[in-house]
Amino acid sequence: MVATMLTLAKRALLALLLLLSFGCATTDQIALATERGLEAGSMALDAAVDQEIIRCQSPDPAARARCIAPIERVSDGADAPLRAAVAALRAYWTAAAAGDKGAASRALLAAKTAIAGLPPEYFGGLPALVQKAVRP
Amino acid sequence: VNGAIQALIAASQLIREIADMVRDGLSDEDIRVRLADPSGVGQKLIDAARSRKQKIKDFKEGA
Numbered sequence: 001m002v003a004t005m006l007t008l009a010k011r012a013l014l015a016l017l018l019l020l021s022f023g024c025a026t027t028d029q030i031a032l033a034t035e036r037g038l039e040a041g042s043m044a045l046d047a048a049v050d051q052e053i054i055r056c057q058s059p060d061p062a063a064r065a066r067c068i069a070p071i072e073r074v075s076d077g078a079d080a081p082l083r084a085a086v087a088a089l090r091a092y093w094t095a096a097a098a099g100d101k102g103a104a105s106r107a108l109l110a111a112k113t114a115i116a117g118l119p120p121e122y123f124g125g126l127p128a129l130v131q132k133a134v135r136p
Numbered sequence: 137v138n139g140a141i142q143a144l145i146a147a148s149q150l151i152r153e154i155a156d157m158v159r160d161g162l163s164d165e166d167i168r169v170r171l172a173d174p175s176g177v178g179q180k181l182i183d184a185a186r187s188r189k190q191k192i193k194d195f196k197e198g199a
Contacts, residue, residue, distance in 0.1 A: 031170075035177065039180060039181060
């Protein structure tokens with residue numbers, strides 16, 4: 001079920017990428033799509049954590065900790081890039097609202113850098129999406 | 137189990153929303169909302185990350 005969901009999430013991101021590749025998207029749309037893609041990846045990661053919690057049930061706390069450790073590492077590893085991506089997207093919209101295209105472009109570049117640090121199994125389609133937005 | 141099922145349903149819902157967004161184009165209204173309040177952008181992601189961390193902590197502690 002989770003695998004199917006991840007496949008669907010990847011397909012959705014690919015569809016977004018294809019949509020945006022046809023030149024009908026503004027940077028505002030790409031920033032919005034990036035945020036939605038981050039939400040989809042975050043939900044997929046949530047589902048994976050829930051699945052592991054079910055799989056790792058044990059009366060032994062040490063066994064629970066050992067079993068949950070791999071997905072905990074993935075989740076913890078996603079935390080800082082996600083926060084950085086959100087900060088960059090907020091900077092983007094602040095700059096866009098002020099009409100500052102240079103600052104908006106730099107903010108999207110920062111988002112791209114942050115997103116590159118996310119686990120690719122959940123957020124794999126996003127770097128290309130932001131790359132499209134910051135292409136000269 | 138209920139939590140996992142709810143998460144899967146929520147994820148499926150989100151994927152449907154993304155598919156709808158692709159079909160309908162990205163919403164101008166959503167863009168207007170973000171331009172009006174950039175500080176609110178991504179709050180759902182921050183909350184989800186915090187909740188995920190707490191959920192794992194609770195599980196390890198047997199809560």
